[in-house]
Amino acid sequence: MNLALLVCAALAAEAHATETHATDASRLRIAELAATGPLASATLDFGGAGRATLLLDLAAGESRTLNVPLPTREGFDALVPSVSDPRLRFVGWRPDAERERAFAALPLALRTRSAPPPPARSLAPSLAALTLVVAGVLFVSRVRANRARALLVGALTAVAVLSLELAFDAPPRTRIVLDFELGADGSVGDGVRWVSARDRLDLGVEPPLALAVEPAQTALDVRIDARGAGPARTTVLGTGALLGRADAAREAPPDRAGNRWGDLAAVWTRDEAGTWTEHGTWPFASPLPAALAGDRRPPGWINPALPQGRKLLIGLASEPEPGAASPGARPPGVPSLGVPSPGPEVWIRVTGP
Amino acid sequence: MRSLVLACAFAVSAASVLLELVGSPAWTLAPASHVGWVVLVWSAALTFAGFGERAWSALSSVAACLPVLALALGADLRSGDPWAEGSARALAALAVFAAWGVALERSARSELGARIGRTVWFVLALGVPALVAALEWGAADEAARAPVWLAFANEASPLAWSRELAARDLASGWRALPLAPLGAALLLFAVATRLARKERA
Numbered sequence: 001m002n003l004a005l006l007v008c009a010a011l012a013a014e015a016h017a018t019e020t021h022a023t024d025a026s027r028l029r030i031a032e033l034a035a036t037g038p039l040a041s042a043t044l045d046f047g048g049a050g051r052a053t054l055l056l057d058l059a060a061g062e063s064r065t066l067n068v069p070l071p072t073r074e075g076f077d078a079l080v081p082s083v084s085d086p087r088l089r090f091v092g093w094r095p096d097a098e099r100e101r102a103f104a105a106l107p108l109a110l111r112t113r114s115a116p117p118p119p120a121r122s123l124a125p126s127l128a129a130l131t132l133v134v135a136g137v138l139f140v141s142r143v144r145a146n147r148a149r150a151l152l153v154g155a156l157t158a159v160a161v162l163s164l165e166l167a168f169d170a171p172p173r174t175r176i177v178l179d180f181e182l183g184a185d186g187s188v189g190d191g192v193r194w195v196s197a198r199d200r201l202d203l204g205v206e207p208p209l210a211l212a213v214e215p216a217q218t219a220l221d222v223r224i225d226a227r228g229a230g231p232a233r234t235t236v237l238g239t240g241a242l243l244g245r246a247d248a249a250r251e252a253p254p255d256r257a258g259n260r261w262g263d264l265a266a267v268w269t270r271d272e273a274g275t276w277t278e279h280g281t282w283p284f285a286s287p288l289p290a291a292l293a294g295d296r297r298p299p300g301w302i303n304p305a306l307p308q309g310r311k312l313l314i315g316l317a318s319e320p321e322p323g324a325a326s327p328g329a330r331p332p333g334v335p336s337l338g339v340p341s342p343g344p345e346v347w348i349r350v351t352g353p
Numbered sequence: 354m355r356s357l358v359l360a361c362a363f364a365v366s367a368a369s370v371l372l373e374l375v376g377s378p379a380w381t382l383a384p385a386s387h388v389g390w391v392v393l394v395w396s397a398a399l400t401f402a403g404f405g406e407r408a409w410s411a412l413s414s415v416a417a418c419l420p421v422l423a424l425a426l427g428a429d430l431r432s433g434d435p436w437a438e439g440s441a442r443a444l445a446a447l448a449v450f451a452a453w454g455v456a457l458e459r460s461a462r463s464e465l466g467a468r469i470g471r472t473v474w475f476v477l478a479l480g481v482p483a484l485v486a487a488l489e490w491g492a493a494d495e496a497a498r499a500p501v502w503l504a505f506a507n508e509a510s511p512l513a514w515s516r517e518l519a520a521r522d523l524a525s526g527w528r529a530l531p532l533a534p535l536g537a538a539l540l541l542f543a544v545a546t547r548l549a550r551k552e553r554a
Binding site for chain 2: 122123124125129130132133136137140141144145147150151153154155157158159161162165166198199200218237238239240241
């Protein structure tokens with residue numbers, strides 16, 4: 001009787017979790033907009049949830065209906081934005097049963113995990129810029145009696161400092177984590193493909209199944225480029241926030257008997273007792289290499305709060321050169337992940353059996 | 354602006370960017386705006402500017418502020434601010450600092466103008482935001498708001514505007530423009546100019 005109650009409680013919890021994540025967890029929901037030309041741009045203000053800027057190229061007399069992802073918060077169905085231009089009409093939130101079903105079909109253990117943190121991005125200035133700032137202020141100090149000259153020196157220094165800062169600034173990096181859960185018999189279903197970045201995430205033309213944002217109260221700035229005949233491209237900005245898109249991962253994860261996924265630059269395994277083993281590189285189409293001597297462990301962020309008492313496999317795909325379109329030296333015939341450039345880190349995490 | 358005040362403003366405002374060198378989440382200003390912090394510090398330094406004595410002129414102070422503002426803008430752009438928005442906000446911040454610096458400098462040209470300038474600065478720039486903060490932050494009710502007329506006056510404070518810029522609390526679009534602080538500075542400048550002419554005559 002107690003066992004039956006426990007099972008019922010677990011099922012109810014899962015049903016509730018499914019509902020919660022399918023409806024509330026994602027910070028983006030699809031909404032329908034109707035635009036009438038002439039219209040080049042318009043903004044939608046969602047209050048604390050954020051805002052969206054829509055770029056269009058509608059001529060007079062033209063009209064277009066768009067289904068685009070817009071920022072929401074809990075209780076999204078009551079959220080109605082204020083629109084900057086009456087030629088753009090917010091028709092309403094569009095129920096997206098297919099997308100919700102696809103998200104709910106992913107293993108609960110995977111979709112309830114938090115989005116992986118993106119690679120850290122330093123805001124620190126370069127030494128050259130700092131030196132220039134000090135030199136510039138000292139020079140301004142020398143010529144301060146002549147206001148025009150002081151302003152000229154200050155402005156030139158500012159332009160040089162900003163140019164230096166932007167010239168040596170590395171583009172924000174993206175981190176991809178493919179998360180799989182094996183069944184007790186070793187079977188594998190769909191995994192979750194997380195793409196995370198800080199501050200800015202290009203969603204392309206395909207909205208994610210869910211968008212996680214940390215801190216949750218971050219006001220999102222959604223930019224939608226609907227110019228031209230093609231589908232609208234969406235970019236999400238959240239200054240200082242972690243942005244993680246979740247989609248289904250349908251490729252086969254590496255199997256210990258044979259790696260059919262692709263080259264991996266580093267691999268670790270954990271046994272049921274919690275002991276980590278490093279295996280080094282794992283080439284495509286080969287069995288899992290033998291353990292290496294030493295106790296180098298995978299980075300802490302990749303294995304937080306993972307279930308104890310189960311096996312784990314963590315792999316780092318070869319890091320591509322900046323600008324490369326896909327990770328690693330992928331052999332022909334192996335499907336590409338469609339990784340956005342420039343060069344994201346790609347990790348694989350397999351839990352179980 | 355006195356050299357010591359200017360040196361302090363430079364050091365404290367640059368510290369917000371220098372702290373990023375530590376590379377720790379506990380020592381970063383993000384997600385606040387570095388530009389907002391820089392202009393908040395430099396505007397606050399106007400309290401001790403001492404224009405009219407042997408000091409830096411307002412425009413020379415602006416010139417000295419420019420490099421560190423550029424450094425802050427670089428940090429804001431790296432933290433994800435769009436280029437156009439970040440630059441527009443930096444220019445608006447610079448305009449607020451420059452306008453109030455020039456207005457206070459002009460008010461120091463006459464005795465009555467200097468008194469008015471100091472009073473306006475104390476009441477509008479420092480007093481009103483402090484009163485609003487006391488009424489809103491210190492109230493037992495979280496939803497408490499300052500009276501409308503006080504909130505309206507607060508909009509004209511360069512320090513309140515800079516704080517909102519730093520905390521990224523500003524509304525979007527044209528409402529983010531510092532029209533009220535610039536208007537108040539322009540008014541002070543006009544009055545100070547008139548008084549200075551009158552005193553000379």
